[in-house]
Amino acid sequence: MAKSNRKQVLGRGLSAILNDPDNLTRSINKNNSIESIGKIIDLPLEKIITNSNQPRTHFNEEGLKELSKSIQELGIIQPITVRKVDGNNFQLISGERRYRATKMAGIKNIPSYIRLANDNELLELALVENIQRQDLDPIEIGLSYKRLIDEINLTQDQLSNRIGKKRSTITNYIRLLKLDPIIQTGMRDKFITMGHGRALINIENNKEQIEIYKKILKKNLSVREVEKLVQISKSKIPKNTVFSSPFISQTALDLEKFFETPIKVFSNRQGKGFLKINFESQEKLENIINKIKGEN
16 A cells, blocks of 8 residues: 555656656557557556667666566556557657566556657767766667767757757767677776777777777776787888978878868888778768868
8 A cells, every 4th residue: 555655745746757748648549549648657568669769779687577576566666658549559768677567566557747749859869878878888878869960850050959968979989880890898897997988999900909808807907008008009100101391290280281181191112002080970970071072
């Protein structure tokens, strides 16, 4: 009985918090069934379908068991969020971990906040809710940022404003996705930190990345030690390739100023060589290409 009272008090409190002009209770009528939009109600778990585009792919089994036990003892502290779909069914927007733990606990109903959302809003809400969690690994965060940019068609600046994160922070997470998949897995499994990953990303060759990664695991290297290894690796000049003449150096500086990005000019003893233009985002690459085309 005590648990039931706690849930009722909780429901009223959350309803009050959500009671703003944008979330006034409205009703919709579909297939002769009326559901409250903007309210928290108990829904049968069997009426809720999960989101196939759920950005979170890893659910720690031990953590789910602990949450399930807590739910058995204290009930649901925070409702899940769902949207109405066909018939009398609902689709999960956020809270899949709570949904799974409740199911594991053998509880039949779960407090659910019902809201309107189209497919794009469904994905964005799920991704943003995922990003705001504190227990995500850096790769999950990077993937969520990238999906918001690619699938919701947001620029990094728009995403920065939308989620309240610095653009440089977003860039750093997305860059981690360039790491070799083996290293990404190591980061997700907490064998290395994001700091290690940020140092390794400066090595373009995946084979070299893996070699340093193995040294990290074998010698338990710190981030600072890895940064030194990376600097040594980057300072190696390709065979028969040298930086030549003041003209080459000045050309590199002029190009850096023009493209507003780091430029390296390599030349061999015969005068043949190549340019290396760095960029940190798709937007930066587009700016470089437009300048080459003369469109900026």
